[in-house]
Amino acid sequence: MKASPQAQLKLLELADLDAELGRLDHRRRALPESQEYERAQARNAELRDELATLEAQQSDLTRDQAKAERDVEQVRSRIERDRARLDAGLVSSPKELENLQSEIASLVRRQSDLEEVELEVMERLEEVSRSSTSVAGEQTTLAGQLEEIGARRDSALAEISEESGKASGRRAAIAAEIPADLLSLYDRLRAQHTVGAAALNRGRCEGCHLSLNTIDLSRIRAAPPDEVLRCEECRRILVRTELSS
């Protein structure tokens, strides 16, 4: 393939811009703000799950509390009924009296046990309620952080996009000055090796960083300036510059 030395030198400018575009793309993909945002979002999802679990516990405990209250109330009114019978003197037989007194004693013990249960449920409910408040508080803080991180991420992305847009514009302008067959060879090599063209600097290919042997070097020296050369090692287009010989 033949191409003017000027066109060949343009390939090096193109390679620089492609490297810059590659760096910008990498920066975009590895943006710390994006990772930070994802971590915050993951924490947010955890908090949402925690809150849902706590709300379910709260609703169960509220139901348990109502049941415990009903149980205590039931026993209390039975004790009252029994005591009323006792006080009204309606029980005359000593056997029946003894039974009633023993029932009252057992009901009082039962009431105390049930009140214990009720108290435990209430304590548990308070605990769950405190946890809910704390999780909800963390959620509010995190919502603010997400907004702040999101804004930083968006501004970093916008900056990268702007730089990328400028580099793409410059690349298009340079590509337009390169003959189609040379450009298509460059693009094909770039797809294979990431870098499509490299300078020959002081006998060394800047693509694979290997020094050319004397035979190759003398062949290159003998080649006409418009001949498109390839590195024997990496097959990239080898562009001669003023530093080449």
Ligand SMILES: [Zn+2]
């Ligand atoms: Zn090479």
